[in-house]
Amino acid sequence: MKVLIPSPLQSYTGAARVVAHGATLAALLEDLERRFPGIRFRMVDEQDRIRRHIRVFVGGEQVLELASPLGAGDEVVIVQALSGG
Amino acid sequence: MPSRILLSVATRKGAWLFRTEGARRTWRVDGPHFLGHIISHVVLDPRDRRTLLAAAKTGHLGPTIYRSTDRGRTWKEAARPPAFAKAAAGEPGRAVDHTFWLTPGHASQPGVWFAGTSPQGLFRSEDGGATWESWSRINEDPQYRKWMGTVQDGTPDGPKLHSIIVDPRDPARMLIGMSGGGVHESRDGGRTFAPLIDGLEVVEGFDRADATFHDPHCVRLCPSDPDRLYQQNHCGIYRLDRPASKWVRIGKSMPKRVGDIGFPMVVHPRDARTAWVFPMDGGTVWPRTSPEGKPAVYVTRNGGSTWQRQGAGLPQKHAWWTVKRQAMCADARDPVGLYFGTTSGELWMSGDEGRKWRCLARHLPEIYALEAGELA
Numbered sequence: 001m002k003v004l005i006p007s008p009l010q011s012y013t014g015a016a017r018v019v020a021h022g023a024t025l026a027a028l029l030e031d032l033e034r035r036f037p038g039i040r041f042r043m044v045d046e047q048d049r050i051r052r053h054i055r056v057f058v059g060g061e062q063v064l065e066l067a068s069p070l071g072a073g074d075e076v077v078i079v080q081a082l083s084g085g
Numbered sequence: 086m087p088s089r090i091l092l093s094v095a096t097r098k099g100a101w102l103f104r105t106e107g108a109r110r111t112w113r114v115d116g117p118h119f120l121g122h123i124i125s126h127v128v129l130d131p132r133d134r135r136t137l138l139a140a141a142k143t144g145h146l147g148p149t150i151y152r153s154t155d156r157g158r159t160w161k162e163a164a165r166p167p168a169f170a171k172a173a174a175g176e177p178g179r180a181v182d183h184t185f186w187l188t189p190g191h192a193s194q195p196g197v198w199f200a201g202t203s204p205q206g207l208f209r210s211e212d213g214g215a216t217w218e219s220w221s222r223i224n225e226d227p228q229y230r231k232w233m234g235t236v237q238d239g240t241p242d243g244p245k246l247h248s249i250i251v252d253p254r255d256p257a258r259m260l261i262g263m264s265g266g267g268v269h270e271s272r273d274g275g276r277t278f279a280p281l282i283d284g285l286e287v288v289e290g291f292d293r294a295d296a297t298f299h300d301p302h303c304v305r306l307c308p309s310d311p312d313r314l315y316q317q318n319h320c321g322i323y324r325l326d327r328p329a330s331k332w333v334r335i336g337k338s339m340p341k342r343v344g345d346i347g348f349p350m351v352v353h354p355r356d357a358r359t360a361w362v363f364p365m366d367g368g369t370v371w372p373r374t375s376p377e378g379k380p381a382v383y384v385t386r387n388g389g390s391t392w393q394r395q396g397a398g399l400p401q402k403h404a405w406w407t408v409k410r411q412a413m414c415a416d417a418r419d420p421v422g423l424y425f426g427t428t429s430g431e432l433w434m435s436g437d438e439g440r441k442w443r444c445l446a447r448h449l450p451e452i453y454a455l456e457a458g459e460l461a
Binding site: 043044047049051053054 | 143144145146147149162163164166168169170171172177178179180181
């Protein structure tokens with residue numbers, strides 16, 4: 001499926017759009033990690049919580065759980081919620 | 086004498102590397118590195134004098150460590166940055182918000198590094214900073230967890246494990262400071278620790294026997310006498326000469342109108358009687374500015390019996406910045422060079438042990454940490 005990568009994470013992917021696979025959000029992030037080492041920990045902490053300023057949308061709907069199922073045709077948008085000065 | 090000093094400057098918006106040849110008169114600036122990243126500490130490895138580690142995060146991404154093996158020319162991210170153990174199901178578990186402090190291991194242990202984090206944890210790398218383990222037992226020890234408190238306690242952007250010190254005589258002896266939790270000493274290389282808080286004061290109304298209420302700001306060991314420790318604490322300036330276990334408040338001999346509150350503590354590389362502090366206004370609501378807007382370094386040459394003001398070259402008034410706990414350091418030259426970076430982004434140095442000061446750079450972002458090292 002298509003995954004839109006926010007600018008702070010494009011140093012890992014080298015592109016704003018990548019194709020990745022996974023039946024759940026967790027599996028998708030593992031796939032991204034395999035291909036772009038280090039990217040997952042910037043988005044998900046060691047307790048498997050999505051970090052405070054990261055948002056994930058699937059088909060326009062926000063996804064809050066790593067266990068959320070994904071479909072092969074879904075488009076995943078990862079967004080950074082910018083904050084601070 | 087090695088030919089080049091590297092002064093690494095960690096700021097709220099990136100890192101800068103200043104290099105000088107010989108006499109420390111002219112400096113070449115290299116940066117920004119990691120523009121926009123919050124850099125808490127950049128440290129040159131004194132064992133190979135070419136490897137640098139940088140502790141980084143951004144406002145919206147998780148924390149990481151970058152490593153350079155070519156004096157800062159190129160950087161590579163750690164494969165496994167410091168992270169707490171995964172909690173059992175149903176337990177809250179802690180997550181590293183940022184690595185705050187980096188310390189190279191003992192000279193006999195190349196590749197070993199230590200990292201202190203917020204929330205407070207002590208981590209260790211054995212491969213030069215590429216992978217990190219939650220190695221110290223204090224990270225999970227119930228008593229230490231109680232002393233560490235929660236992220237809501239104390240320091241505005243989270244309590245920090247700092248001042249990681251390895252005794253140059255013995256890698257088994259280590260010290261740490263916890264901004265919420267006190268000073269602790271290890272005899273087994275950092276696996277376990279014991280409190281070292283006797284004689285330290287705490288905020289009025291709290292129990293000084295309980296490590297929870299202790300707030301060391303910066304602890305330094307004297308390289309020329311590793312039994313001697315100096316400490317800038319939330320409640321004054323102290324000295325401890327091991328094996329004694331009771332800290333002595335040497336800040337009581339500071340001028341009353343200046344007081345003995347501040348963050349950094351710097352020791353002389355060859356003279357254990359000499360140390361420097363940078364006092365700040367710790368009155369009323371804790372403005373954390375220079376006292377009366379008149380910044381100055383204070384030096385003791387006799388282990389804290391007396392202090393002298395060193396303000397020549399610094400603004401004489403209307404300067405409301407101050408210096409954070411990691412943002413003041415010394416080089417190893419003779420005479421010693423002193424450096425500090427301000428919350429307003431100015432970089433100052435003295436080439437004569439604090440007698441005269443000059444500004445090396447202005448208009449940097451808020452400076453979090455400085456380290457001076459000798460390049461290979």
